[in-house]
Amino acid sequence: DVKVTQSSRYLVKRTGEKVFLECVQDMDHENMFWYRQDPGLGLRLIYFSYDVKMKEKGDIPEGYSVSREKKERFSLILESASTNQTSMYLCASSSPHDRSYNEQFFGPGTRLTVL
C-alpha cells in the first residue's frame, strides 16, 4: 500500500522559532509537493520538487524554504515562524509521467499552531 508519512500530526510552536516539517514517501516518486490548506482559501502550493536537490517555488513560498537531499524525503522549513503560518500543512507525491504531475498521494497532514 502506497504511503506518504509526515513527521507530526499536531505541532505547537512559538513565534520566531525555526520549524521543520518532514515528509517521506515510499513509492519512489520523483515529484513531491508541500501545500497549506486554510478555510476559504483551499489548497495552496508552497514549493514542489521534481527531482533530488531540485525545487521550484509554488504560489506562496514567502517565509518558507525546502530541502530534498534524498528522493524519498522532502522537508519544509519555516525559517522564523509567525502566527499567520498557523495552518494545516499537507505533503504529496506523484510519479512523473513526463512530468505531467498525475494523481497526487497525500500525507495525513500536520496541523501547525504558532503562538
Add this chain to the structure above:
Amino acid sequence: SQKIEQNSEALNIQEGKTATLTCNYTNYSPAYLQWYRQDPGRGPVFLLLIRENEKEKRKERLKVTFDTTLKQSLFHITASQPADSATYLCAGRSNNRKLIWGLGTSLAVNP
C-alpha cells in the same frame, strides 16, 4: 488568472439518490481534471482523472464528465450512502504543469 471553481454551498441529499457536483474552469484549458475526496482533518484522496479528449469516465458508483464547450466537469455519485459524506475537490492541470485546485464542495448524505 487560471481558476477552478466549485459550488461553495454544501450539498445535502438523501441516501440512495445521485449526488452531482460541479467544477468550472476559467481562463485556461486544462489537459485533464482530477477529483479527490477529503475527510475532515485528513489529506485528500485521489478518485478519478479525466482527460480533455475523454467525455466520460466511470469507476464503480462514480462518474465524471468533461465538457470543453461548457468548460465544466460534473462528478456524480450514484446510489449515494452516508459514508460518501465528505468534501470533494476538483483540480486541473495548469499550463506550467502544476495543479490548480478548487475550494471543494461539501457533500452530506442523509440516511
